[in-house]
Amino acid sequence: MSIQSVQRALRILSFFSSKNPRLGITDISKRLKLPKPTVHGLMQTLHEEGFLQQDPETRKYALGLKIYELGTYLSATLKINQVGLGPARRLAENTRRMARVAIWDHSAALVTLNLFPHVHTGFQHHLGPRLPAYCTALGKSMLAFLPEETRMDFIEGTDFIPFTPATRTDKGLFREELRQVHFTGFATESEEYMNGMSCIAAPIRGSHGECVGAISISDSPTLLSGPDRENHTHELLVTAMEISRAMGYLP
Helix, strand or coil, X not given: CCCHHHHHHHHHHHCCCCCCCCECHHHHHHHHCCCHHHHHHHHHHHHHCCCEEECCCCCCEEECHHHHHHHHHXXXXXXXXXXXXXXXXXXXXXXXXXXXXXXXXXXXXXXXXXXXXXXXXXXXXXXXXXXXXXXXXXXXXXXXXXXXXXXXXXXXHCCCCCCCCCCCCCHHHXXXXXXXXXXXXXXXXXXXXXXXXXXXXXXXXXXXXXXXEEEEEEECCHHHHCXXXXXXXXXXXXXXXXXXXXXXXXX
């Protein structure tokens, strides 16, 4: 049985995002379809507990440092981060590309690690943490190895909204692409989610062979057309297997 006030408070926190970093009482009131006094009480409580902070000039709210603190604790305790940090860091340094680790969460790729090489590549995007699965290599590489029922539910229940001119929105072609990913063991994406960015990703497996996450390298579109693509893909696959073994996977 859910407690209504707790449910409303959690919904308020979920409204904040990179697109909506600051929200006012009126904004939240409209979304929750609740009176302003009720919303004000909820948000004031979240503010007092550190989950929200308020701009003294605009009076609008943003996520508080308590959220960041808890997120740091969670990130440090995730097994995939604990065993994947070292290998992912080596991958970033060896390829001189941004490396990321993600897990599957609520029909999306949730980035849990974001690592950059010491050498400046000119490509330093902090993406996410939540990325759409149909137009990112991280999402595709996980979706191709998730149970068929999960995969079909995702395809049937997701609107393939184009983020760029390169975003693929044909679900039939997407199914075929996932079959190819399952065959090759890795996924690619070039400017489907963000202009100027391409990515290669491979799944990470758990002790029962199930997909528990993915790892990727990202850079400009030359990542997929340059002379280092084959070597980088091989190094990515080796790293994905290293992390998978550390997660308990036995090929």
